[in-house]
Amino acid sequence: xxxxxxxxxxxxxxxxxxxxxxxxxxxxxxxxxxxxxxxxxxxxxxxxxxxxxxxxxxxxxxxxxxxxxxxxxxxxxxxxxxxxxxxxxxxxxxxxxxxxxxxxxxxxxxxxxxxxxxxxxxxxxxxxxxxxxxxxxxxxxxxxxxxxxxxxxxxxxxxxxxxxxxxxxxxxxxxxxxxxx
Numbered sequence: 001x002x003x004x005x006x007x008x009x010x011x012x013x014x015x016x017x018x019x020x021x022x023x024x025x026x027x028x029x030x031x032x033x034x035x036x037x038x039x040x041x042x043x044x045x046x047x048x049x050x051x052x053x054x055x056x057x058x059x060x061x062x063x064x065x066x067x068x069x070x071x072x073x074x075x076x077x078x079x080x081x082x083x084x085x086x087x088x089x090x091x092x093x094x095x096x097x098x099x100x101x102x103x104x105x106x107x108x109x110x111x112x113x114x115x116x117x118x119x120x121x122x123x124x125x126x127x128x129x130x131x132x133x134x135x136x137x138x139x140x141x142x143x144x145x146x147x148x149x150x151x152x153x154x155x156x157x158x159x160x161x162x163x164x165x166x167x168x169x170x171x172x173x174x175x176x177x178x179x180x181x
Contacts, residue, residue, distance in 0.1 A: 006031075007042055015039050017046035021053070022153065068111075069095075069104030071148040078147070094137055098123060099144075108148045109155040116141070116159055124164060131164040138163055 006018035014035050021032035032049055036042035072095050080088060102119055103111075116138075123134045142161050149156040 015042035017042040019046045069100045075147045131166040
């Protein structure tokens, strides 16, 4: 007798539970899958995923993800057609000098506000970069994180970027007055 739960036993002996993960732009259902050794285990995992979707909190899956440096390269390749060559070179330089060295080895799902704050402080204090340069780097990083979160739906937490305050330069003006006779 069907219970309407989308849980069934597979040929390999495991239990599979399907749940509605999202709807695409045409309204078609995209399912998520959870597996367990028992019916109850599969049902509990599916319930956790359903609750996470409703709450908007990500569940980090046990799947092996790519490192953040791979997503940086993917983002750059995806945007190459709309960027000038000089901009591409600048972005590659920023990725190689700062972003990939500090964040490239990390799992993007583990990024948090604290991670970005630490990276910002690293750029300001260790590399002694100006606030303007750090802001430029963070804007690029923000774009890559946004791209990555689209590649890993539901796995990344929302990150708030706090940009360093730029000091305003004081200009002294020299006024020359000429004497007109």
